Structure formats: structure tokens, C-alpha cells
Amino acid sequence: MNILVCISQVPDTTTKVAVGTDGKTIEKTGVKFILNPYDEFTIEEGLRLREKFGGSVTALTVGGDTAKEILRTALAMGVDKAVFVKDDNREDSYSVAVNIAEVAKSMQPDVVVLGRQSIDYDSFAMASMVGELLDMPSISVVSKWNIEGNTVIAERDIEGGKEVVETTLPCVISAQKGLNDPRYPKLPDIMKAKSKPIEERTGVASSSRVQTFSMELPQSKRVGKILGDTDTDISELVRLLHEEAKVI
Amino acid sequence: MSTIVVYLEQKGNELKRSSLEAITAALGVTGSTVIGLLVGGDAPSVQLAGEYGLKECAVANHDLLQAYSSTAVSATIAEFAKSVGATSVFFGATAAGKEISPRVSVKLNAGFVPDCVALEANSGSIVASRPVYAGKAKINMAVTTTVGVYSLRPNVFTARKVDNPTAVSVREFTPTLSAHDCRMKVTNVLRNEGKLDVSEADIIVSGGRGMKGAENFHLVESLGKVLGAAVGASRAVVDAGWRPHGEQVGQTGKTVSPNLYIACGISGAVQHLAGMSSSKVIVAINKDKDAPIFKVADYGIVGDVFDVLPKLTAKLTH
Structure with missing residues (x-):
């Protein structure tokens, strides 16, 4: 099985976001960048497919120069090959999707796995866009799946439950937390991964389909009435919810 | 045009x-x-x-x-x-x-x-x-x-x-x-019967580490029941296995914007705030008056959830 896993590098979840000097993106100085948390499931799923069906796993990232670090993580976890495409456009999912599709077309994967979202621009768009560009079916937010022969049966999370979806290979899926239990790379593998080759490819120049005018930090407009825990306070809270906030 | x-x-x-x-x-x-x-x-x-x-x-x-x-x-x-x-x-x-x-x-x-x-x-x-x-x-x-x-x-x-x-x-x-x-089709839908999902609820009552264990979540559930609310949870609670991942609110869980969000024993880590800060009204109940959750709350009760939740539930029942 020819498996392509697409991963991204994002600011650590504990990052306190500040607006950069361009006024449109975040200030990157001092920010720790990590492997997108959902992509731990992505890489793990690729490795499990190889263990089950044989074949090879290629990890791909589209991003700025520092994004190569996450390919080292993927190599340490056990992927066979790493491909880096330089394109730092985060605002436009389409531009990332075009670059992924371009690499995919050259390797004809049976399965493309991605994370359900990158926790920077949170677009949830990549599985569908890549699927459309490759003319493949896609299933997003998959928490469980099974491949038998050419048939794929997957469960994806929806509001208040799960959808059971049936399709055929080749296909694209996006991984939800719980799909698997990602392995930790072992120290010797981390050391070995440092000297493994990373193939660099030039990105496809596609003009961005969106433009950002400005980035701002959310302003809290909360009333902030802080009460104690006496009976009177709790009654007051109930009154405020009824009469002031009018939410119950 | x-x-x-x-x-x-x-x-x-x-x-x-x-x-x-x-x-x-x-x-x-x-x-x-x-x-x-x-x-x-x-x-x-x-x-x-x-x-x-x-x-x-x-x-x-x-x-x-x-x-x-x-x-x-x-x-x-x-x-x-x-x-x-x-x-x-x-x-x-x-x-x-x-x-x-x-x-x-x-x-x-x-x-x-x-x-x-x-x-x-x-x-x-x-x-x-x-x-x-x-x-x-x-x-x-x-x-x-x-x-x-x-x-x-x-x-x-x-x-x-x-x-x-x-x-x-x-x-x-x-x-x-x-x-x-x-080429792809939905063959079945599995509903979480009798359980309101956080992504669809008008009101959410969420519990955090301050609930101290899975066995105490009945306090959160009781308040939720009186309000017709869905039960949510912080990441710490889900990682500890006290609640299922489907209830997790936050950066690696669900992003919610209900009319009312009640955070019980949740300190308010930035990842949690990210998932619920667009809620219309936020109530925080926490015994630590300096907990970050109070900075995004419209109303706060500084007190012990084990003491406050039963009282609040009782008052809302009447």
C-alpha cells in the first residue's frame, strides 16, 4: 500500500498569541512550534496501515523552513520517506491543498491521511480540498475505520453521534483524536532520523484566493460580576441569569 | 447585483x-x-x-x-x-x-x-x-x-x-x-441516544479537574439536567478518562458557542478558553479566585464546586 501522510507545524497549544509587525499574522519570535497534535494520529495511522498491508509511508509537509523539524519526528516514528514543500501561506487552505495534491499526483497513493484540522488556521478543509483536487472520495474527522480489499468503512464524528461512511480506495481521510494511540519515537530512532534525507520540492505557485486585511486579538466584553459562595450569592446568580443575562 | x-x-x-x-x-x-x-x-x-x-x-x-x-x-x-x-x-x-x-x-x-x-x-x-x-x-x-x-x-x-x-x-x-x-455514501448514523451533544446545545455545563474524579460528575449532570444542558469536560478530565472525548471542549476538542456556558472546577487553561470563549454568557464556579476562567466570565462564584453545585441545582429546580 502506498501511503501518504500530510502533517503540519503549528504553534504550541500554550502559546499566547500576539499580532506581528505586519498586522496580519502572529508574532513568531519566542513561539515554540510543534507537530500539529492531530498529526500524531495521522503519522501513527500511516504506520499502522503499513504494518497491516505492507508498502511504504511518505510524510509530507507544506510550510516554512522550520517545518522540516516535524518531518524528523515523522522519520523517528518510522515513516520511510519525507518530502518538504516550501510554501508559508497559512491563510489560504487552497494553496496548501494544491501543493499536497501536486506531490500526491506524482506518487499515486492508495490512501492519503491528514489531521482533522491544523490548530493554527483551524479550517477543517484539507481532506475535502485534497480529495476534490485528486478526484478522490474523502472522509473527514474519522475516529475509526477499516479497509477490506478495496472497500473502506469509516466512522466520522458528527453532532450528537457518528456517521458510518462507505467508500473505496484510493481515498483521503482526516484523523480525529481517538483514531489510534500514537507511539513515542525512541531515542536511537530520533538520533538516526537526524541524518535521514528529506526531499525538498519547489511549491506550485498558485495565487492566493483570499487576502487577510488585519489580525486582531479578541476583546473581552464580559461583565465580570464575581460573587461569593453564600446562599444569598447563589440566589443572586440565579436572579442575574434570569433577569440580566436572560439565558435561562 | x-x-x-x-x-x-x-x-x-x-x-x-x-x-x-x-x-x-x-x-x-x-x-x-x-x-x-x-x-x-x-x-x-x-x-x-x-x-x-x-x-x-x-x-x-x-x-x-x-x-x-x-x-x-x-x-x-x-x-x-x-x-x-x-x-x-x-x-x-x-x-x-x-x-x-x-x-x-x-x-x-x-x-x-x-x-x-x-x-x-x-x-x-x-x-x-x-x-x-x-x-x-x-x-x-x-x-x-x-x-x-x-x-x-x-x-x-x-x-x-x-x-x-x-x-x-x-x-x-x-x-x-x-x-x-x-463513490462515498453514508450507510448508517449512530446517535448518542438520550444525550445532548455539546456542539448542539444551547446550554453547556462543563466540569474540570476541580471535580476530582469521575464519580463526582453526577453533580455536573444534575445541574445540566435542570437546565436542559449538555455536559462538557476539560481536556484534563478527558485525558484522565473521567469523561469521553466527545464531551471535550477546547482547542483539541470541540469549539462551542452556546447561550450559556457554566464552567465548574475549570481553571481556564488557554486551550480551554479557546474552545468556549465565543459563548454568549459564561459562568465560572471555582474555589481559586485567581483562576484565569474568571477573566472571561460574565458571572463568577468563588467557592467549592462540591458545595455550590448542589445548592445552585436546588435553587434552579424551584
Whole structure:
């Protein structure tokens, strides 16, 4: 099985976001960048497919120069090959999707796995866009799946439950937390991964389909009435919810 | 003159509220013709949209739309949008909307703006605001293409009924579909019976590490029951195995924007705040008066959840 896993590098979840000097993106100085948390499931799923069906796993990232670090993580976890495409456009999912599709077309994967979202621009768009560009079916937010022969049966999370979806290979899926239990790379593998080759490819120049005018930090407009825990306070809270906030 | 197609999504035989919200948002883009599109659905439900100001609607039907297929629905929407010369297509950013809107944008060579929380019509073009970095920041953006595809975060835009509504003029639309468009289909839906989901609830009562163990969550559930609320949880609680992942609110869980969010024993790590800060009203109950959750709360009770929750539940029962 020819498996392509697409991963991204994002600011650590504990990052306190500040607006950069361009006024449109975040200030990157001092920010720790990590492997997108959902992509731990992505890489793990690729490795499990190889263990089950044989074949090879290629990890791909589209991003700025520092994004190569996450390919080292993927190599340490056990992927066979790493491909880096330089394109730092985060605002436009389409531009990332075009670059992924371009690499995919050259390797004809049976399965493309991605994370359900990158926790920077949170677009949830990549599985569908890549699927459309490759003319493949896609299933997003998959928490469980099974491949038998050419048939794929997957469960994806929806509001208040799960959808059971049936399709055929080749296909694209996006991984939800719980799909698997990602392995930790072992120290010797981390050391070995440092000297493994990373193939660099030039990105496809596609003009961005969106433009950002400005980035701002959310302003809290909360009333902030802080009460104690006496009976009177709790009654007051109930009154405020009824009469002031009018939410119950 | 711009034309906005609003994709209407149904739950059972009724239009989802997120679709009604999208209608109101589309009508707010001045100088636009708004057309609803229901795919393989129940035509009578469309009349409800009339109360929210929709005048025109198409219902797409085809033998290949019998079973839900996101690829077939995407193809149908794109074909319809082209047929009416749509300049924008609006979706609710629901589980289905999030999956089909990116496909539709690729099919229409359209710029894609997901998860919008505000739209401003500026001389014919739309400037959208959307949260990024899980709500830690917001960007204002626009498409650079002729056509734009937007998904709207549920429960952020208000669905407004109009004065003097008229009957919706409904017509049929038959898309050109082939088996190739239906290579994936939904074969079953597994509902969490009797349990309200955080992504659909008007009120959420969430518990954090301060609940001290799975066995104490009955306090959160009791309060939730009185309020008709869904139960949510912080990441710490889910990682500890006290609650299922489906209840997790936050950066690596679900992003929610209910009318009322009650955080019980949740300190308010930045990842949690990211997932719930667009809630309309936030109540925090925590014994640490310096907990960050109080900085985003409208109302706070500084006190022990084990003491406060039963009292609050009792007072709300009366």
C-alpha cells in the first residue's frame, strides 16, 4: 500500500498569541512550534496501515523552513520517506491543498491521511480540498475505520453521534483524536532520523484566493460580576441569569 | 447585483437553525438576491425559511441523492450555484457543512473562508471575520476571486424572523450526477441516544479537574439536567478518562458557542478558553479566585464546586 501522510507545524497549544509587525499574522519570535497534535494520529495511522498491508509511508509537509523539524519526528516514528514543500501561506487552505495534491499526483497513493484540522488556521478543509483536487472520495474527522480489499468503512464524528461512511480506495481521510494511540519515537530512532534525507520540492505557485486585511486579538466584553459562595450569592446568580443575562 | 446561494441543511424533516442563521446573514448583505438550496430534502420544511425572509428556494432531487453522499451533494451545490450565477455560497459550519464547503469552493474556483463569525458587506464585496489559533486571534479577510464560499459558525449569527413574510417560491432542480459522484455514501448514523451533544446545545455545563474524579460528575449532570444542558469536560478530565472525548471542549476538542456556558472546577487553561470563549454568557464556579476562567466570565462564584453545585441545582429546580 502506498501511503501518504500530510502533517503540519503549528504553534504550541500554550502559546499566547500576539499580532506581528505586519498586522496580519502572529508574532513568531519566542513561539515554540510543534507537530500539529492531530498529526500524531495521522503519522501513527500511516504506520499502522503499513504494518497491516505492507508498502511504504511518505510524510509530507507544506510550510516554512522550520517545518522540516516535524518531518524528523515523522522519520523517528518510522515513516520511510519525507518530502518538504516550501510554501508559508497559512491563510489560504487552497494553496496548501494544491501543493499536497501536486506531490500526491506524482506518487499515486492508495490512501492519503491528514489531521482533522491544523490548530493554527483551524479550517477543517484539507481532506475535502485534497480529495476534490485528486478526484478522490474523502472522509473527514474519522475516529475509526477499516479497509477490506478495496472497500473502506469509516466512522466520522458528527453532532450528537457518528456517521458510518462507505467508500473505496484510493481515498483521503482526516484523523480525529481517538483514531489510534500514537507511539513515542525512541531515542536511537530520533538520533538516526537526524541524518535521514528529506526531499525538498519547489511549491506550485498558485495565487492566493483570499487576502487577510488585519489580525486582531479578541476583546473581552464580559461583565465580570464575581460573587461569593453564600446562599444569598447563589440566589443572586440565579436572579442575574434570569433577569440580566436572560439565558435561562 | 450579487446572488447568494444558501445551502439549507435538515435535521430530520426540519431546517437546522444554522441554516436559518445563514439566511439572515445572507439577507444582511445588501443588494443581494438570496436563494436557498435544499438537496434531496423535504420540500415542505422550506416554508419555515419564509418566516426568516427567504423568498426563493430550489429543491434538488435525483435518484443518486437517496443516500447521503458528501461528494454528490457538493457536486449538486456547485452545479446549482453555477446555474444561477452565484457570487457567494453560504454554509453553516456544521459537521456536514465543514466537509462539503471546501469541495464546493474547489469546484467553483472560489476563495474559501471557513468558520466566519461576522460578515460585513462593503460595496458589493464581503469582508469576513474568523477566529484563528482556536480563537486566540481573529482575522479580517476577503476572497480575491469572483465567487466566494463561506461557512458560518453556528449560534453566532442570530436567525431573525421578518415582518410580513411571504410564501417561499419553490422550484425543482435536477442535477447532472453520475455514479462517480456518489463513490462515498453514508450507510448508517449512530446517535448518542438520550444525550445532548455539546456542539448542539444551547446550554453547556462543563466540569474540570476541580471535580476530582469521575464519580463526582453526577453533580455536573444534575445541574445540566435542570437546565436542559449538555455536559462538557476539560481536556484534563478527558485525558484522565473521567469523561469521553466527545464531551471535550477546547482547542483539541470541540469549539462551542452556546447561550450559556457554566464552567465548574475549570481553571481556564488557554486551550480551554479557546474552545468556549465565543459563548454568549459564561459562568465560572471555582474555589481559586485567581483562576484565569474568571477573566472571561460574565458571572463568577468563588467557592467549592462540591458545595455550590448542589445548592445552585436546588435553587434552579424551584
